[in-house]
Amino acid sequence: MRKLLVWCCAIGFAASAWAAEEAYTVRATELKAKPYSDAQTLMTLPERSKVMVVQRRASWSQVKSGETSGWVKMLSLQLARGATDRRADNGLRSLFNVARSGGSGATVTTGVRGLSEEQLKNAQPDPQALQELERYAADRREAQRFAAEGKLQAQRVDYLAGGGK
C-alpha cells in the first residue's frame, strides 16, 4: 500500500515540473510544518529514513514521509542513487528538441570530439565557434534589464571567510 502511494505520488508529480525524488536522511532530523526553524515540529525522522522530496525552498526541502508531509533542512538529506536520472532524461530531451527546431539540426557526436581527458589534450581550436560565442555576449544594460524582468534585486553581501587561505 505504501509503495502504491509512493508510485501514485511519483506519477502525479511527474506531470508537474518537479517529480518527487527519493532521498534519505543523513542524520536524525526534525520534520517541520513550515520551512522555518521555529515552526512546529511534526515528528523527528531517524537517520536513514526514506522520504520523497517534493520541492526545495532555499535551505529547506519539502518532503513526504509516509502519510506525513513537511519540511526538513535540505542538507540533512541525501538524494537516492539515480533519483535525478529522470530529470536529466527530460532535460536532455527538451534541449535536444529545441536544438533541432532552433537551427540546422542536432549535432552528431563524433568520436573525435568530447570532454574526456584524452580529447581535451588533443583538442584543436575552433575559431568559428569562438566567434559565435562572442555574438551571444550580454552587455551591462541588457543584463540589468534581464534582472529587473526577473525581479532580481542586487544585495550587499560579504564574502564568506573560509579556512586555509
Place this chain on the structure above:
Amino acid sequence: MRAIILLCAMTLAASAHALDFGSIDWDKAAKMVQQVKKANTEVSEPQEIELGSGIAGSLLGAAPLLDNPALQRYVNRVGRWIALQSERPDLPWHFGVLDDEDINAFAAPGGYVFITKGLLARMNNEAELAGVLAHEISHVLRKHHLQAIRKGARSELLAGLADDVIKSRGGDERLGKLVSAGTELYARGLDKEDEFESDRMGVVLAARAGYDPYGLPAVLQTLQSVNPTDSNLALMFKTHPGFDKRLELLGPLMSPALDGLEGQPDLGRRFAAVIGGGK
C-alpha cells in the same frame, strides 16, 4: 620554489655558454633571472584575456556550442548579471552551453565560462544555474587557472608573455604552448582549495545577484545522486573534490550568514520556459 627556478636558470645560462672557456655570461644570466622573476608577477589584463580566448577556442574544439541561440543568450544574461556584482564587472564576460552530455562546467582566464548540456539538464531553476556560473566566475576573479599554470611546468612561458607577444594575435608559438597548458588543466583539475574557495564565493555572488543562495548546494546534492560509475561524471570526479566534502564545508558557512536572504527567488518558471523552448 623560487630559489630552485633561479638556480635552474643560472645553470642553464652557464651551460649554454660552456664553450666560452667555462665562463658565465653574467649579463645573459641576469636577463634570464629577470625573465623568470617576471613569471611570478601579475599577467596584465589584456594578456589574460588573450590567453583565455585561446583556451576557450580549444575547449570549443573539444565540445561544440549547443545550437540554441535563445538559450545561449539567456545563459549570458544570467552570467553577466552575476559578474556585475563582482570585483571585475567589466571583463569581456562570455558564457556558453556546450553540446555535450558530460556533466561539467569550465572557466578560462579573462572571463570565459562554459556549462555542459548534461549539467544544465539536471537543473531545476535559474538559481541553480546562477550558483554554478558564480562558482566558475569566481575561478576567473581569483585567477585560479593562471596560478595553476604558474605553478606548473610551463611557468617559464608566462614570463615570455610580454605585451609585444600579444600583438602578434595568436601567432606566437609561446602563446600556443600556454593555451595547450591551460586546456590540459581541464583534464588535471585545479587545487582542491581553489574549488572550495569558488564554492564559498559562488554562493555569495549568487546571493548578491538576488538569487536564492542555495542553488549551488542544490546542484551538488543533485550530483551526489548520479551513479559514480556514470562516464559522464568521470572528468568531474577526477578533477574536483567530492560532493559530500564540498557540501559539508559549505553548509555551516552559509547558515546563519545567509539566512536573511532565503526569500530570494529561484526563477524556476523562467528557467523552465527557456529550457523547454518556450522563448
